Amino acid sequence: TILYRMLAHHPDLAWFSQFSLRGGEIPGRTRFPFGGWINRAGRRAAGFTWRKQQNWDSILPQPTEGSAIWRHLIERGDGFLDATSYTEELAARVRSAIAAELRAWRLDRMLVKKPYLTRTIELLDRIFPDAYFVHIVRDGRAVALSNRRRFMAHGLGPQEALRRSAAVWVRTIDYVGRCGEVLGPERMMVLRYEDFCEDVHGWIARVLHFCDLDPTLMLSLIHISEPT
Numbered sequence: 001t002i003l004y005r006m007l008a009h010h011p012d013l014a015w016f017s018q019f020s021l022r023g024g025e026i027p028g029r030t031r032f033p034f035g036g037w038i039n040r041a042g043r044r045a046a047g048f049t050w051r052k053q054q055n056w057d058s059i060l061p062q063p064t065e066g067s068a069i070w071r072h073l074i075e076r077g078d079g080f081l082d083a084t085s086y087t088e089e090l091a092a093r094v095r096s097a098i099a100a101e102l103r104a105w106r107l108d109r110m111l112v113k114k115p116y117l118t119r120t121i122e123l124l125d126r127i128f129p130d131a132y133f134v135h136i137v138r139d140g141r142a143v144a145l146s147n148r149r150r151f152m153a154h155g156l157g158p159q160e161a162l163r164r165s166a167a168v169w170v171r172t173i174d175y176v177g178r179c180g181e182v183l184g185p186e187r188m189m190v191l192r193y194e195d196f197c198e199d200v201h202g203w204i205a206r207v208l209h210f211c212d213l214d215p216t217l218m219l220s221l222i223h224i225s226e227p228t
Contacts, residue, residue: 003136003196004113005050006204008063010218011043014105015112016066025100026072036104065114073097074120080175082122091127098128109213118172121179125187132211133183135176138193140169 008015019035042048042061073094074081098110117124121133144166151161180188189210196203205215
């Protein structure tokens with residue numbers, strides 16, 4: 001989340017905010033006029049922080065995961081979605097939504113962060129063959145502990161929930177690793193969470209260079225005055 005919100009400061013990148021795609025593109029999403037203008041004007045006002053604590057009451061746009069949007073675009077399941085999950089209807093739906101958002105921002109590059117999409121890399125590669133993928137890997141023990149409560153919510157005891165949570169992390173890492181072998185280092189970058197915390201500006205610059213974006217346009221906007 002912190003990496004995503006830092007990258008969102010780059011002026012060449014569009015992203016989903018609380019005002020995005022509220023013109024009727026997403027069924028059931030409350031309509032809101034002038035969402036595109038609010039996103040553009042709010043970006044210029046630099047009205048969000050890179051920290052995870054977000055002010056959802058802000059009248060300025062905030063980089064979000066766009067959960068309601070992605071629920072409509074790609075149906076969530078328990079497994080991993082590969083190229084066999086591709087259909088022309090699905091691809092058209094996803095491309096249309098992203099294109100509409102880019103038009104609203106008046107940009108041509110989209111920044112997306114949604115943990116579930118880690119399970120759809122092969123599908124997204126088929127839909128967007130020119131996309132770049134950045135995979136930030138956190139220590140599996142920390143991830144398993146963090147996600148354990150989700151499994152406990154389904155009635156599992158603490159130990160079994162932790163085991164299930166760890167197993168999901170292992171399967172996900174294996175899946176991303178296989179995707180990386182296909183995409184190659186030109187289209188997938190992997191960095192460790194701990195390394196990122198040790199050199200935030202350095203890794204931000206590397207990520208932007210990897211994505212063919214100029215880091216000098218945004219690094220001055222990120223001020224780190226406390227440990228990350």
